Amino acid sequence: MKPYAEVIGDPISHSKSPAIHGFWLDALDIDAEYRATHVTPDGLAAYLDSRRADPAWRGCNITIPHKQAALDLVEDRGGVRETIGAVNTVIRADDGALIGTNTDAGGFYAPIAGLDLEGKHAVVIGAGGAARAILFALSKIGIGRVTIQNRNVLKAAALLSSFGIKGDAVPLGTKLPVASLLVNSSALGMAGQPVLDLDLSPLPQDAVVYDIVYAPLETALLAQAHARELDTVDGLDMLIGQAALAFELFFDAEPPRDRDDELREILTA
Known part of the structure; x- marks a missing residue:
């Protein structure tokens, strides 16, 4: 066969x-x-x-x-x-x-391998299996702080603790902090799922917005990032x-x- x-x-x-x-x-x-x-x-x-x-x-x-x-x-x-x-x-x-x-951790990291994120602040949306791989990768490159937005804040806090990463867990939709990297690790924005509605204005102009959703490829989150002329990574890269x-x-x-x-x-x- x-x-x-x-x-x-x-x-x-x-x-x-x-x-x-x-x-x-x-x-x-x-x-x-x-x-x-x-x-x-x-x-x-x-x-x-x-x-x-x-x-x-x-x-x-x-x-x-x-x-x-x-x-x-x-x-x-x-x-x-x-x-x-x-x-x-x-x-x-x-x-x-x-x-x-x-293989998610390696797949996530490859497109941002050239970024200097050591000691920087990242925001991760979601606390599921993909978030685990992303946090593992971020911990290995010495990220300084991570804010996780998730519906279940306790689950997100436990996830941060399990990786020994400094940061905070906040409800989904909380105002974004000033951060160098924003990653959507959730299914929000995927076809058939609710849109991920975030105000990206707190992000600095050199921030990178990374959405692991690839159906559709141009999510509402990435469209907002493009409108602000921020660097982006789409779901196909990962x-x-x-x-x-x-x-x-x-x-x-x-x-x-x-x-x-x-x-x-x-x-x-």
Whole structure:
């Protein structure tokens, strides 16, 4: 049977991961497939059990809402639970073991690697699985302070504490502080979800606004940032970055990142 990998989530129809991995498989002439599979929270354990016995299955990427729940269903050989606390990628070992890892942190950081954020202030919207990867990355580069906006303030405060980051947790919609980086790690602004309505006026002109939502690519948040002529990072940058790391794990090949511009044209057509 032809090797294959998947992306799973609930919902999943919006996912661009099959187009990304399919582009790379075609470019490298690899005889394999990458699929999108709808998996509900109640069906997550059964899905993983079914794939464990399938030698053609190379693994899966995991999106909302399974990134934390999946951690209890796979082996954690890299200490992800003690660091990020969420998995976005599962690979099947030759012995059938399912191993969880996280490529979100690397995918998030790559587009902002050239920024000097050490000692600076960042704002993160949301406190879910993606926020965990983002906070992990920010902690590694020496961010000075993080303000998390979230509906559940206690959850956000606990998240800051778990990463040992100085900062504060405030309700969603609270006036923004002066910050060098604003990251939307939530689903707000995604097609079918409420718009993320923030007043960006407190941000300085050299601030960067980063929205991990990619459907639509031009979210209301990024549109506001563009209107103020702030530097922005869209969701495709993180999506492609984390996908590249997962692709190597699934198919044992390095994707052709020199063709990213061509790939982005396909994804935004």
